[in-house]
Amino acid sequence: MTGAGVDPYGTIRDVTILIREGVIDWIGPAGLVPVDAVSSAREVVDLGGGWVTPGLVDCHTHIVFGGNRAREWERRLEGVSYKQIAGEGGGILSTVLATRNATTAQLETDARARLNKMIDQGVTTIEVKSGYGLDLPNEMRMLEVARGLSELGVTVSTTLLAAHALPQEYVNNRGGYVDLVCEEMIPFAAGAGLADAVDAFCEGIAFTVDECERVLLAGIKHGLPGRLHADQLSDLGGASLAARLGALSADHLEYASEAGAAAMGEAGCAAVLLPGAFYSLGERQKPPIDVFREHGVPLVVATDANPGSSPIVQPLIAINQACVLFGLTPAEAIAGMTRLSAGVLGLEDRGVLEVGRRADLACWSISEPAELAYWVGGVQAQAVISGGRRIR
Numbered sequence: 159m160t161g162a163g164v165d166p167y168g169t170i171r172d173v174t175i176l177i178r179e180g181v182i183d184w185i186g187p188a189g190l191v192p193v194d195a196v197s198s199a200r201e202v203v204d205l206g207g208g209w210v211t212p213g214l215v216d217c218h219t220h221i222v223f224g225g226n227r228a229r230e231w232e233r234r235l236e237g238v239s240y241k242q243i244a245g246e247g248g249g250i251l252s253t254v255l256a257t258r259n260a261t262t263a264q265l266e267t268d269a270r271a272r273l274n275k276m277i278d279q280g281v282t283t284i285e286v287k288s289g290y291g292l293d294l295p296n297e298m299r300m301l302e303v304a305r306g307l308s309e310l311g312v313t314v315s316t317t318l319l320a321a322h323a324l325p326q327e328y329v330n331n332r333g334g335y336v337d338l339v340c341e342e343m344i345p346f347a348a349g350a351g352l353a354d355a356v357d358a359f360c361e362g363i364a365f366t367v368d369e370c371e372r373v374l375l376a377g378i379k380h381g382l383p384g385r386l387h388a389d390q391l392s393d394l395g396g397a398s399l400a401a402r403l404g405a406l407s408a409d410h411l412e413y414a415s416e417a418g419a420a421a422m423g424e425a426g427c428a429a430v431l432l433p434g435a436f437y438s439l440g441e442r443q444k445p446p447i448d449v450f451r452e453h454g455v456p457l458v459v460a461t462d463a464n465p466g467s468s469p470i471v472q473p474l475i476a477i478n479q480a481c482v483l484f485g486l487t488p489a490e491a492i493a494g495m496t497r498l499s500a501g502v503l504g505l506e507d508r509g510v511l512e513v514g515r516r517a518d519l520a521c522w523s524i525s526e527p528a529e530l531a532y533w534v535g536g537v538q539a540q541a542v543i544s545g546g547r548r549i550r
């Protein structure tokens with residue numbers, strides 16, 4: 159399943175893939191493989207009739223955090239809303255407290271355990287956001303822990319999400335916090351090479367359109383492209399803002415308007431769908447998938463793995479949910495977590511199996527591609543190769 163080609167999966171039957179120095183050197187039907195290339199190969203791996211896909215690219219996660227929010231989830235089941243809990247100073251702010259209080263070693267151990275589960279399901283590239291520190295040292299500590307996750311053999315892209323919630327210390331000084339983000343955190347993260355992008359949460363319980371605009375513009379000024387948590391719980395016009403500022407993506411988008419979707423299509427801004435959050439929050443309003451399709455907006459799928467709205471570390475469950483809850487086809491959902499999500503991270507060297515791309519592969523013992531979307535959890539990759547190196 160190459161992700162490039164005529165059928166929706168880009169299938170090549172009886173495929174052979176030659177890898178040299180971490181890059182795909184040849185790919186095609188076994189009968190056509192150059193004989194000397196096979197005889198001189200240092201290692202030959204026979205997958206015994208399974209399927210191979212590009213390694214999964216999960217482009218929206220928050221897997222570095224302290225504590226968990228199981229108690230809060232119980233309250234939500236009892237009928238208290240996510241917004242209400244946030245309004246009482248719980249929600250994201252309770253994870254901020256737990257993250258600030260956690261040792262760096264604890265944050266590392268917990269994040270590694272989460273990432274290991276994702277690698278078991280074929281992830282070779284992951285984006286990780288900050289956003290539970292909300293002060294300079296803790297935001298940078300989160301990004302450092304995230305960067306360190308590359309020791310597990312995957313590519314890690316990091317995003318500064320300091321504009322995730324207003325920290326308690328700034329409750330009477332919103333402007334002061336946005337200044338801190340724009341004038342200290344973004345320049346520091348950019349200067350230290352700790353972040354690859356900047357994100358903000360544009361929502362009634364978080365930051366306004368104007369505040370998010372300031373944050374994303376500060377990112378652009380320091381060479382960091384924008385992402386945006388947009389129109390998740392209400393339509394503030396986040397999709398249009400993301401499009402107008404040339405953000406790489408707008409994410410969530412349950413309440414995005416037709417005008418917002420059209421602006422995204424025009425600007426080439428991807429829609430990152432996060433069905434895990436929609437599911438876990440028991441939302442009813444779905445993102446306008448058909449409108450995105452009409453306007454040619456790339457449909458990307460990610461886990462949004464986080465302790466509050468999306469406690470899910472199995473990317474294949476997000477792929478399943480994107481099909482069952484949002485009506486994507488399995489081929490669309492798989493492309494949304496390979497080729498199209500690689501595009502959101504600006505990593506055009508992966509996400510498709512073809513000559514010259516990075517050899518990031520996931521191998522599966524399944525009988526047809528749709529099985530990756532069909533099972534609700536439980537499928538593990540048979541082998542995972544990142545940059546030509548086997549990590550599972």
Ligand code: NIG
Nearest residue numbers: 250359387435462464466467
């Ligand atoms: O993507 N929407 C905002 N941020 C996260 C939720 C974080 C949390 O609840 O801890 C999200 O859903």
Ligand code: FE
Nearest residue numbers: 218220387462
């Ligand atoms: Fe998120």
